[in-house]
Amino acid sequence: MEPKRRQFCVMGAAAAVAELVGCGGSGADGSTDGTSDADSSGSSGPQGTDSLADSSAATITASGDSAGTGTSSIAETTAASEDSSAGATGSGTTDDTGAVACEPSPGSIEGPFYRPDIPVRSDLDLYDDAGAPLHLSGRVVDSDCAPVVGAIIELWHAAPSPPDAMPGDVDATYDASREYRYYGQVATDREGRYAFDTLRPGWYLNGNNYRPAHLHVKIWVDDVERLTTQLYFADDPFNADDPWFDATMELDPTDTGDATHDFAV
Numbered sequence: 001m002e003p004k005r006r007q008f009c010v011m012g013a014a015a016a017v018a019e020l021v022g023c024g025g026s027g028a029d030g031s032t033d034g035t036s037d038a039d040s041s042g043s044s045g046p047q048g049t050d051s052l053a054d055s056s057a058a059t060i061t062a063s064g065d066s067a068g069t070g071t072s073s074i075a076e077t078t079a080a081s082e083d084s085s086a087g088a089t090g091s092g093t094t095d096d097t098g099a100v101a102c103e104p105s106p107g108s109i110e111g112p113f114y115r116p117d118i119p120v121r122s123d124l125d126l127y128d129d130a131g132a133p134l135h136l137s138g139r140v141v142d143s144d145c146a147p148v149v150g151a152i153i154e155l156w157h158a159a160p161s162p163p164d165a166m167p168g169d170v171d172a173t174y175d176a177s178r179e180y181r182y183y184g185q186v187a188t189d190r191e192g193r194y195a196f197d198t199l200r201p202g203w204y205l206n207g208n209n210y211r212p213a214h215l216h217v218k219i220w221v222d223d224v225e226r227l228t229t230q231l232y233f234a235d236d237p238f239n240a241d242d243p244w245f246d247a248t249m250e251l252d253p254t255d256t257g258d259a260t261h262d263f264a265v
């Protein structure tokens with residue numbers, strides 16, 4: 001049974017209000033607390049995540065979780081076993097009758113850093129961090145390849161690494177503090193379109209191995225979680241050895257950081 005969404009936020013005219021009164025919680029009023037710990041392995045949706053607590057523990061070091069407690073590895077392994085999705089998102093295939101169908105996008109692990117109440121915002125590049133710009137856009141479609149209007153896309157990822165950073169020099173972190181750095185959610189428009197402006201995520205250690213740069217994505221439709229997945233980058237040196245890497249979910253940004261991906265749910 002698919003988890004129901006505890007809180008539903010919409011963009012458009014109500015977005016600013018929603019961010020202030022219920023969805024963002026990341027504003028200057030500090031109405032959202034930090035996070036208690038990195039372990040959300042028991043939660044596959046917002047309703048299952050513990051209430052947020054002390055902001056002093058808000059910034060989470062992925063490698064610390066892995067090396068110190070094994071939480072990250074355990075969470076990802078557990079979630080991975082639940083991932084039975086398969087197939088690739090495409091522009092649709094046509095059968096003998098002329099019907100067009102879009103295969104569901106492949107799911108992936110949620111990981112331990114998902115948090116509820118992600119702020120409603122499309123611009124995540126808010127902190128003057130050094131990093132490669134990434135302008136991600138695309139559509140959400142259904143199995144008939146028709147646009148899904150009003151789908152909620154939650155995006156979260158590790159902080160960027162400097163563009164000239166080398167593995168071994170960096171260990172990117174997730175942040176689920178009051179600022180929810182590099183966390184955002186938007187709703188698709190009338191054509192099923194979405195867009196985010198952010199910076200390319202950095203590498204972080206998962207156990208002894210770096211994970212490739214990746215974006216976490218969760219999509220809700222009509223208050224129901226429909227997809228949890230990850231996006232990767234075609235040129236990342238760690239793709240090949242990553243147990244969760246999926247070539248059908250690769251982004252190939254332009255020199256200016258423009259990248260597109262369509263999701264089918």
Ligand SMILES: [Fe+2]
Nearest residue numbers: 111158214216
């Ligand atoms: Fe991650």
